[in-house]
Amino acid sequence: MPEITSQMASRRRILFGAAAVTTGGLLTACTSNEPSDKNDDSSKAADQPAADSKAGKEVTIGFAGPQADHGWLNAINDNAKERAKKYADVTLEATEGSNDTAAQIGQVETLINKKVDVLVILPADGKALTQVGLKAMRAGIPVVNLDRIFNTPQAYRCWIGGDNYGMGLSAGNYIGEQLKDKKNAKVIELAGLDNLELTKQRTQGFDDALKNYPNIKKVARQAADFTVESGQAKMSQLLQAQKNFDALWNHDDDQGVGALRAIKQAGRDDFLMVGGAGALSAMQAIESGDSVLKATVLYPPTMAASAIDLARALGQGKGISGMAEFEIPAHVTLYSAVVDKDNVAQYMPTGFK
């Protein structure tokens, strides 16, 4: 039943996000002079060409991403394509997204044969695509590895991606600050798919952050499947099991749609909730303030736009404006910013459906 497996496996191994304002700001230092803060148009921060925007050598970038069966992955594809259009000197060769490892390997090989100048690869499975990454590098085509990381640094020239551990850390610290004056505070965690590495990293970051707040205890953790349906089912059971607690961290805004539904159905509003990813619906809920959802930690899909910037800089043999280095960095890890009522207007344009 290949469809079942692909559904399970494809369920975003990585998820969500928004606003690479940190990285974006760094990369765009030379072109964006106004501060992007408090600016409804701040999504434009991510739209502004990074690195050196002056037209340079023609670069053909091959882009191989996974199948966009989720809002975040859609946002990844859109970000990459939109960004490439901004550059007159960039031609984007995008393959049809695929969750099938063999199919994606074939697509990358086709791009290698076409002799593109640079490759941007978001592998459906980082480990499984390592070999083809190595092949590209050996063929002299530098690879920008997007988010799901290859097994060896030899398979890529540069990695850019999100910080799952950092998501947990940011969520834990935010909740910790909200509850620091409360004695014997209880928190619960609605995690994502437990068989994914990223879920463990998010939980680890969350637990590590909570260690700074001895007054807080994590009393329950259940894993859902990143789907609305599983979020609703698992959350309604968590609510039944935990009659009182002070905060909830939910790893994913998509399953959060279901979790919020369960919370409403149970008529509960006695705790604060922090989401993860940066979905539009979550940001709208935070802005309206009429639900328990008070914040979400980001996992920005703008990383795809930045990956195009990096690929172009690689193709043109440039460094990054605003940095002293001659070359682009080997690793860029995005920051998992916390979006709450105070800054939601700024991040709203990056929310994905």
Place this chain on the structure above:
Amino acid sequence: MTQPASPARPAEPQRAPAPSGSAPRALRLDIRTLSLLGVLAVLVVIGGITQPDSFLDTDNVQLILTQASVIGVVTVGMTFVIISGGIDLSVGAIVALASVWATTVSTQEYGFLGILFTAIVVGVGCGLVNGMLIAYGAVVPFIATLAMLASGRGLALQITDGNTQMVTVDGVLKLGERDSYILGIPPLVLVFAAVTVIGWLVLNRTTFGRRSVAVGGNAEAARLAGIDVRRQRLYLYLLSGLCCGIAAFLLIVLSGSGQNTNGNLYELDAIAAAIIGGTLLTGGRGTITGSVLGVLIFTTIQNIFALNNMESATQQIAKGAIIVAAVLVQRRTANTTS
């Protein structure tokens, strides 16, 4: 209904291949049901002992029944299909497709009825395609419904573009909330109960039901007895599709949205519940009561796991063990009485 054969006759051929034809059929079924009730009772005791405060309260009973509703409706349809000797692997995909189609913006413009109508039409439509392929195209059910699984999921993905489609129709959302409980019973549970009762009546008290059993027991004998086997098969997959459409609507009410991942692995859950309920995978025998008890056993297990904050790995292992235990207990009980 136009068949010359009397309603009782078609049931005859399937008795012969049953392994223990000497035991009174009614008694054997009762023992099966009782053993399932026993398993459920044991689970209730475990739940009550481990979480006395949260397991046995009204909220939790409502929760278990609500969570059983969606998959329960699917399982009723699946039971008919399996009894007839077929299989429907596409139920999860049909639920997904019906739920995303029914929650598109254009459908939501027509409000509550628009969503309900679309979900059911899509469900029945998929069932019709399955049924035509199997009955008149002579495609093996496994293959036909596997193809529907793949293309249904694909279409659902294409419609949503991977996005979660939020429901904005108040009437639909309200139906899943506490205010609409009738005498403390959630409307979803009432629908589940109605589908169960109708399913039971159709299987046990109508010609259609007897023909379904006959086709599953021995299709050739059923044909010789004057049953239009192909048309019967068409209707059965149509019925399964209809159940998926209803389930999709319930899922929309429950989750307040449509998503292409809806109904994930429902095919396996529904088949497992039916098997636990005593339905023969080879066809010819099965009960609605057993299947519904199977669903309730599953849902109760999951509830107990969550209340006790078990890890997902442990949950999966325990779930597998309990499925095997339930089937073994049931088989032993059934054997000793025959």
